[in-house]
Amino acid sequence: MAFDTIITNGRVVTASDTFSSDIAISAGKIAAIGQNLSRDNAATVIDAEGKYVLPGGIDVHTHLDMPFGGTTSSDDFETGTRAAVFGGTTTLIDFAIQYKGQSLRRALDSWMKKAAGKAVCDYSFHCIITDLGSAQLEEMNELVREGVTSFKLFMAYPNVFMLDDATIFKALRATARNGGLVCMHAENGGAIDVIVQQALAEGKKTPKYHALTRPTTAEAEATARAIALAEMAGSPVYIVHMSCHDALEKVREARDRGLPVYGETCPQYLYLSIENFDVPEFEGAKYVFTPPLREKWHQEKLWTGLQRDHLQVVSTDHCPFCFKEQKELGRDDFTKIPNGGPGIEHRMSLIYSGGVAAGRFSVNRFVELVSTTPAKLFGLYPRKGTIAAGSDADLVIFDPKRKHIISAKTHHMRVDYSMFEGIEVTGMPQAVLSRGQILLQAEKFLGRPGSGQFLRRSLYSEP
Numbered sequence: 454m455a456f457d458t459i460i461t462n463g464r465v466v467t468a469s470d471t472f473s474s475d476i477a478i479s480a481g482k483i484a485a486i487g488q489n490l491s492r493d494n495a496a497t498v499i500d501a502e503g504k505y506v507l508p509g510g511i512d513v514h515t516h517l518d519m520p521f522g523g524t525t526s527s528d529d530f531e532t533g534t535r536a537a538v539f540g541g542t543t544t545l546i547d548f549a550i551q552y553k554g555q556s557l558r559r560a561l562d563s564w565m566k567k568a569a570g571k572a573v574c575d576y577s578f579h580c581i582i583t584d585l586g587s588a589q590l591e592e593m594n595e596l597v598r599e600g601v602t603s604f605k606l607f608m609a610y611p612n613v614f615m616l617d618d619a620t621i622f623k624a625l626r627a628t629a630r631n632g633g634l635v636c637m638h639a640e641n642g643g644a645i646d647v648i649v650q651q652a653l654a655e656g657k658k659t660p661k662y663h664a665l666t667r668p669t670t671a672e673a674e675a676t677a678r679a680i681a682l683a684e685m686a687g688s689p690v691y692i693v694h695m696s697c698h699d700a701l702e703k704v705r706e707a708r709d710r711g712l713p714v715y716g717e718t719c720p721q722y723l724y725l726s727i728e729n730f731d732v733p734e735f736e737g738a739k740y741v742f743t744p745p746l747r748e749k750w751h752q753e754k755l756w757t758g759l760q761r762d763h764l765q766v767v768s769t770d771h772c773p774f775c776f777k778e779q780k781e782l783g784r785d786d787f788t789k790i791p792n793g794g795p796g797i798e799h800r801m802s803l804i805y806s807g808g809v810a811a812g813r814f815s816v817n818r819f820v821e822l823v824s825t826t827p828a829k830l831f832g833l834y835p836r837k838g839t840i841a842a843g844s845d846a847d848l849v850i851f852d853p854k855r856k857h858i859i860s861a862k863t864h865h866m867r868v869d870y871s872m873f874e875g876i877e878v879t880g881m882p883q884a885v886l887s888r889g890q891i892l893l894q895a896e897k898f899l900g901r902p903g904s905g906q907f908l909r910r911s912l913y914s915e916p
């Protein structure tokens with residue numbers, strides 16, 4: 454049998470197994486996995502000797518081309534997906550925002566236009582709901598039927614995105630019935646706003662006060678409330694961008710009780726801390742995102758959470774704003790700093806490095822966290838998230854030994870700083886394939902804008 458591409462001699466890694474094997478690709482799918490597959494007539498042979506072959510990374514939390522805080526996130530679907538590919542991510546799920554008074558359909562249409570012709574890797578959308586009347590409740594069912602099977606709700610950002618408990622409860626009940634999944638931004642926005650107003654009145658306006666006015670208790674309280682609402686609704690719930698031990702404990706307790714509650718964290722909470730604000734003047738604005746950075750000891754608690762399956766997913770919450778001109782908007786008042794940080798490019802290397810190379814968990818657990826569980830939870834499995842005959846040939850040839858120092862001077866994200874500047878990682882992608890097409894090889898980008906496809910997803914399934 455003739456194949457389009459054969460990857461030879463690699464160590465294939467899935468969430469459950471590690472084994473030496475060739476992988477053959479035909480028409481964008483994995484056609485065969487086995488020893489000594491015939492190279493005859495294969496148009497392309499890629500030698501993966503000494504390398505891992507991983508399922509492509511899946512980043513389920515990005516904000517490309519997103520209007521926020523008086524500006525727009527600086528990566529669009531072309532630059533953002535390109536940077537993702539440089540880091541070994543081949544699928545992302547971004548967020549289509551429904552603004553007040555709008556239909557969910559309008560939100561989706563508008564984000565589909567942003568991505569069309571630009572995305573270099575495959576993508577999908579969660580729908581952010583800010584206004585839930587009876588029409589939009591019915592639309593939730595329609596969207597789920599059409600393959601948009603997850604929604605993001607906010608318990609923070611009063612007057613912008615925040616929903617009250619009754620509305621959140623209605624949305625959770627809808628997903629309990631229609632099989633979708635709610636992603637929750639869990640912070641007590643009302644209490645935080647009172648603390649913020651007090652800080653401003655006291656003249657505390659520098660970037661660090663963004664962090665100091667958002668206590669961990671506000672995240673823990675909202676996480677517990679989200680879980681309670683989901684339990685009453687009989688629905689699963691996925692808590693996004695978890696930053697601290699206090700909130701993580703709420704997820705752990707719920708999971709111990711057998712509830713379908715899932716937690717996601719991001720590399721910034723594993724590598725950075727409140728100490729990053731100890732920089733001259735306004736530079737702390739680079740670290741203004743929500744939830745904020747915490748005291749350093751939380752980092753190890755989060756790593757342990759990943760190891761013990763109290764947390765199930767690592768995403769990036771990539772939401773980049775340039776330091777010059779965009780973060781500048783809040784020079785005199787931290788509440789005006791656009792919230793968000795860049796990270797889409799370095800998730801795989803940072804988690805491999807801090808997780809596997811540092812001895813915290815196995816390479817299989819790494820694959821589970823960055824690809825397989827995201828695929829299962831968000832209805833992409835087994836098309837994505839694994840290496841199996843019939844799955845999309847989204848593959849990363851990963852060099853576990855290669856070291857790299859992260860820097861804005863060399864990264865590919867369209868943003869003028871790196872949150873992880875100077876951090877050395879061990880483990881880098883050497884080649885990246887999306888549906889069998891080589892998008893990256895030997896640091897050379899070979900993809901093209903528009904080659905990414907919109908993914909209709911299946912219903913949430915338990916990982």
Ligand code: URP
Pocket residue numbers: 516638694741742743744770772792793794
């Ligand atoms: O600061 C952040 N996280 N910005 C993006 C929006 C969100 O809350 O995820």
Ligand code: ZN
Pocket residue numbers: 638693694743
């Ligand atoms: Zn959020």
Ligand code: ZN
Pocket residue numbers: 514515516770772
């Ligand atoms: Zn986000």
